[in-house]
Amino acid sequence: MSEETTEKYEEVVEGKAKLLVYRLESYRVKGSYVPALTPVFFNPIMKTNRDIMIAFLRTTLQRTTKELRYGEMMTGVGVRCIRAILETNTKLICEINDINKKAIELAEKNLNINGVRNKVKTFCVDARMFSLMHSAPKDRFDYLDLDPFGSPAEFIESALLSVKHEGHVGITATDTATLLGNNSIKTFLKYGVIASRIQFNKEFGIRALIASIALTATKQEIGIVPELAYSEKHYIRVYVKVLRGKKYAKESISNLGFVLYNTKENSWETIKMEDVIKNNWEKGENHQIIGPIWLSKYIDNELVKSMYNNSFELSQESVDMILKIANENSEIVGYYDTDLISKSLNVSSRKVQKLINKIKEKGYVATRTLYDPKGIKTNMPNSEFIKIYSELS
Numbered sequence: 001m002s003e004e005t006t007e008k009y010e011e012v013v014e015g016k017a018k019l020l021v022y023r024l025e026s027y028r029v030k031g032s033y034v035p036a037l038t039p040v041f042f043n044p045i046m047k048t049n050r051d052i053m054i055a056f057l058r059t060t061l062q063r064t065t066k067e068l069r070y071g072e073m074m075t076g077v078g079v080r081c082i083r084a085i086l087e088t089n090t091k092l093i094c095e096i097n098d099i100n101k102k103a104i105e106l107a108e109k110n111l112n113i114n115g116v117r118n119k120v121k122t123f124c125v126d127a128r129m130f131s132l133m134h135s136a137p138k139d140r141f142d143y144l145d146l147d148p149f150g151s152p153a154e155f156i157e158s159a160l161l162s163v164k165h166e167g168h169v170g171i172t173a174t175d176t177a178t179l180l181g182n183n184s185i186k187t188f189l190k191y192g193v194i195a196s197r198i199q200f201n202k203e204f205g206i207r208a209l210i211a212s213i214a215l216t217a218t219k220q221e222i223g224i225v226p227e228l229a230y231s232e233k234h235y236i237r238v239y240v241k242v243l244r245g246k247k248y249a250k251e252s253i254s255n256l257g258f259v260l261y262n263t264k265e266n267s268w269e270t271i272k273m274e275d276v277i278k279n280n281w282e283k284g285e286n287h288q289i290i291g292p293i294w295l296s297k298y299i300d301n302e303l304v305k306s307m308y309n310n311s312f313e314l315s316q317e318s319v320d321m322i323l324k325i326a327n328e329n330s331e332i333v334g335y336y337d338t339d340l341i342s343k344s345l346n347v348s349s350r351k352v353q354k355l356i357n358k359i360k361e362k363g364y365v366a367t368r369t370l371y372d373p374k375g376i377k378t379n380m381p382n383s384e385f386i387k388i389y390s391e392l393s
Ligand SMILES: C[S@@+](CC[C@H](N)C(=O)[O-])C[C@H]1O[C@@H](n2cnc3c(N)ncnc32)[C@H](O)[C@@H]1O
Pocket: 040, 041, 042, 043, 046, 050, 073, 074, 075, 076, 077, 079, 080, 097, 098, 099, 100, 103, 125, 126, 127, 128, 147, 148, 149
């Protein structure tokens, strides 16, 4: 490295990628590194997010001799693309983009350092323009990544247009407060979803983002199948399969619906979008209506188990996260926060495992959730749940 380079940059290694990034310690505020202050964004704590992407690509990209098309709408220092080439054992043709000229210059340096420059075409345009440039059938991607600052909402439609039938798109949202319903006007403006702070708000945020992707896709006669979605740290990440055609759009919309949340009892039920459209529903006295959200399964647990088998050389933190996602039950909408239930019933806190065993004894499904160590997911009717909850010592 030249003197100028060592002054400005430092070298970090992530997976098999060697990367020049702006000196992290020069961008500290009150002792904490602030990636948004750097001339080119790089956030080391998003390694888990990128590791999980590698496991997803290793599992979903076809192992053919054919070259597959990989795209990135917002690449930063180029880390995802370099890792995808070096760590997935797939023949990838990559096209990466960032609106920041300095990012593309640095990404190109990093592509050279890793010996993959000839496999990657770079662009420096608005992300929407980049994807629309790839919307013709022969130019579409097998995998496209969308990783913005904050909300992905404004980029989703163009992203979907540049993905092949049966291709995949990975989307990050870091405006989790909005998706969790901290400011319901903001949630509606960005995602077209009516939100509210409820006891399973982390899961609500994931389902709201998927619903918003599905509704955006349907305008373009595209259907989506969510294969993996989770939330950790400050972000939500969703991977969907793209299916082109009116039939698929209609099918994916049939998975949408609303939550009728009883604010007095802290219980809820769900209603399908179709029933709302047909006015085939009733709102109880204390019910607040929130949504639309994705009501069906959003994790393909078998796929995530295969990702676990494909998680070699990834960090232990990422492998643990994959395992937790593989065990999450996304078929049941919502979970009880047992602290909240104890408080509202004025009883002492109940042991989660004891409660799970009791519910299972009665023939219902009951599991823990990744989103709350004291949370319980169950398909037991609310009145029965409250009864056994009160009776359990
Ligand atoms: C969160 S960073 C991307 C991080 C990168 N994907 C990674 O994993 O390290 C977001 C990037 O989007 C770029 N960006 C912001 N707005 C954009 C736009 N409208 N079009 C293209 N790039 C944009 C920024 O310059 C920044 O590099």
